[in-house]
């Protein structure tokens with residue numbers, strides 16, 4: 001009987017401790033969640049990833065910007081969407097941020113990179129990666145270029 005009472009009391013004590021612990025964790029867990037990278041989370045759909053002023057940025061063929069999770073490259077003259085390529089700046093090999101655009105290829109040569117290279121349209125030129133980069137849509141209004 002004493003042993004049964006002891007075990008019963010332990011069960012109640014553990015239940016109270018677990019409930020208190022979960023409540024504490026739940027409170028902390030709710031706070032960091034509202035800002036997922038990339039603003040995914042459903043709802044709006046199609047948030048802008050990058051906005052560029054073409055009057056001052058990427059004026060020459062071969063110019064590029066890596067910002068906002070995007071590699072934006074000017075491939076031709078003229079402020080029309082076909083003159084640009086926009087792809088994700090996250091390497092598909094192991095997730096490093098791509099380092100630059102050189103010799104017509106997007107490179108993964110940052111400190112954590114392993115040398116993969118991609119064509120401007122995001123397809124793989126050189127491994128170790130075997131997966132193309134995600135390509136984004138470019139729109140232009142006046143001198144404002146937007147990547148979605």
Ligand code: FES
Nearest residue numbers: 091093094108114
């Ligand atoms: S993370 Fe880019 S090549 Fe490995």
